Amino acid sequence: MGIRPVWRLRGQTDDEVVPAVPVSHEASAVPPVSEAPARERPRVERKPLVIAPLQPAQAEARPAELVSGQDSVASMDWDALEASIRACTRCGLHRQRKQAVPGVGDRSAKWLFVGEGPGAEEDAKGEPFVGAAGKLLDAMLAAMGKRRGEDVYIANAVKCRPPGNRTPEPEEIRACLPFLHRQIELLKPGMIMALGRPAAQSLLEREIKIGPARGKRFDFKGIPVVVSYHPAYLLRTPADKARAWEDMCFASSLAESGGASSAD
Secondary structure: OOOOOOEOOOOOOHHHOEOOOOOOOOOOOOOOOOOOOOOOOOOOOOOOOOOOOOOHHHHHHOOHHHHHHHHHHOOOOHHHHHHHHHOOOOOHHHHOOOOOOOOEEOOOOOEEEEEOOOOHHHHHHOOOOOHHHHHHHHHHHHHOOOEOOEOEEEEEOOOOOOHHHOOOOHHHHHHHHHHHHHHHHHHOOOEEEEEOHHHHHHHHOOOOOHHHHOOOEEEEOOEEEEEEOOHHHHHHOHHHHHHHHHHHHHHHHHHHOOOOOOEO
């Protein structure tokens, strides 16, 4: 596809850049990235996260603030939307946050990357994907000839940090979905990459397993969605970086063809 990755972390000089190599979709690998070793943490078996549509009885039982808020979000412009996210109290996550994390990037971007939720560093800085995982994502973007803030927008399924970086609860994701949906409506991206299971399941509203979902074109209101690994997972499992690069190449090929491919 003509993508020649150049992996450059922030602060590198030209002499420190890893040489670019040709990449093909059939046999490609992510060039090595210098990064701090990820802290070992115990593996936790995650329960399936299914965001089922609300039934009428459930909607009636929900707080009036949340139900009416969903209606108002649909008409917000960018500034109003971000202000609403920062002031949001729709679920319990707001009680322990330092700040909400709306998203960052080009408001007319054709590429949208969606992660799970803010971590400790994101909660402190108010920007998604910072720290080691953010550096890896930036390096992957650079390999595609892209960069944060230029034709790229980065957001999360939930805008406040879950305690202990746990997986967001279905109700927490459901409370935040109107914000993500409005971001997508305002952006009108040509490609969405869902990074990790919670992000994929939030967008597609069904159970997703990353392995079987890779290499397939999903759909969100006519916009192609490609599912891949979260950068934090790749730091713990470096062997899957090559697969993540294949997913990036697949998404690029879809974007170049206008999203033409058989939808799942």
